[in-house]
Amino acid sequence: QLQLQESGPGLVKPSETLSLTCSVSGGSMNSDYWTWVRQPPGKGLQWIGHIFHSGGTTYNPSLGGRVFISADPSKKQFSLRLKSVTAADTAIYYCARGATHMIFGLVRFGWFDPWGQGTLVTVSS
Amino acid sequence: DIQMTQSPSSLSASVGDRVTITCRTSQDIKNYLAWYQQRPGKAPKLLIFAASTLQSGVPSRFSGSGSGTDFTLTISSLQPADAATYFCQNYNTALLLSFGGGTKVEIK
Numbered sequence: 001q002l003q004l005q006e007s008g009p010g011l012v013k014p015s016e017t018l019s020l021t022c023s024v025s026g027g028s029m030n031s032d033y034w035t036w037v038r039q040p041p042g043k044g045l046q047w048i049g050h051i052f053h054s055g056g057t058t059y060n061p062s063l064g065g066r067v068f069i070s071a072d073p074s075k076k077q078f079s080l081r082l083k084s085v086t087a088a089d090t091a092i093y094y095c096a097r098g099a100t101h102m103i104f105g106l107v108r109f110g111w112f113d114p115w116g117q118g119t120l121v122t123v124s125s
Numbered sequence: 126d127i128q129m130t131q132s133p134s135s136l137s138a139s140v141g142d143r144v145t146i147t148c149r150t151s152q153d154i155k156n157y158l159a160w161y162q163q164r165p166g167k168a169p170k171l172l173i174f175a176a177s178t179l180q181s182g183v184p185s186r187f188s189g190s191g192s193g194t195d196f197t198l199t200i201s202s203l204q205p206a207d208a209a210t211y212f213c214q215n216y217n218t219a220l221l222l223s224f225g226g227g228t229k230v231e232i233k
Contacts, residue, residue, distance in 0.1 A: 047222040094168055109219035111159035113171035
């Protein structure tokens with residue numbers, strides 16, 4: 001059974017870079033998408049971006065180019081870096097697998113399953 | 126961008142009640158819609174994908190329907206374990222995945 005677990009600092013200073021790692025167990029990273037989603041306390045869900053197993057990435061344009069997602073399938077890990085953080089980036093950060101589906105014979109991102117338990121990152125000096 | 130509107134934003138119902146949550150999108154997304162359940166303090170959990178396909182292990186009291194711009198999640202007989210917030214998600218385009226604002230379900 002595929003399981004994901006986030007790790008990283010729980011406190012980041014404003015203007016610095018938030019860095020998180022997601023460790024995958026119970027399966028390989030040789031297929032599907034690997035993705036990050038965040039949730040400000042008490043609010044809704046925001047997709048941050050994802051990396052395809054072949055290495056291609058897609059990011060939420062609302063994050064203004066501050067996002068970088070990388071993966072190391074040999075270690076069964078993928079990572080998130082978010083630059084120049086502010087208090088607005090305070091949130092619970094989730095990693096998740098993005099299941100694929102086919103549209104007109106092309107592989108496309110589908111739904112998020114499973115999810116990691118999430119990790120709270122607070123941006124504060 | 127595709128706007129996603131869930132309604133109601135919250136509801137309170139009794140055990141055994143039939144509960145319906147609606148998700149409306151600003152563009153036709155065919156059946157590219159998923160539903161999630163998020164219990165307090167927990168990560169979201171996939172319930173339904175492709176608008177109406179029940180994820181393995183999800184109780185059969187959950188069902189989804191709709192296509193195009195109007196979608197529904199139904200709980201046929203509300204149980205105490207169903208107290209949670211429910212989100213819809215569209216995957217019509219992988220360039221900007223988005224979620225609905227959520228519907229909080231409380232047990233009377």
